[in-house]
Amino acid sequence: MKRKLTITIDDALVDEAERVAQSRGLSLSSLIETSLLETLAADAPTFAARWRGRFRPADRDDPRYEALARNYL
Numbered sequence: 001m002k003r004k005l006t007i008t009i010d011d012a013l014v015d016e017a018e019r020v021a022q023s024r025g026l027s028l029s030s031l032i033e034t035s036l037l038e039t040l041a042a043d044a045p046t047f048a049a050r051w052r053g054r055f056r057p058a059d060r061d062d063p064r065y066e067a068l069a070r071n072y073l
Helices: 013-024 028-043 047-051 061-073
Strands: none
Touching: 013 028
């Protein structure tokens, strides 16, 4: 669902942003939305950070652990 938003931006910035959007074949709204999505994605926690502390170590007496240990340790 899209939502209308009113923002205030410097005139020179708007003119430049419109030129960039037009050169990319986008609307100004699409350019702004894409930039916001990229910014939010950059701030999102990494996969490792999201899962840190959620796994428990394998039991060392498990036969599967032994088989993997022989191959990879």
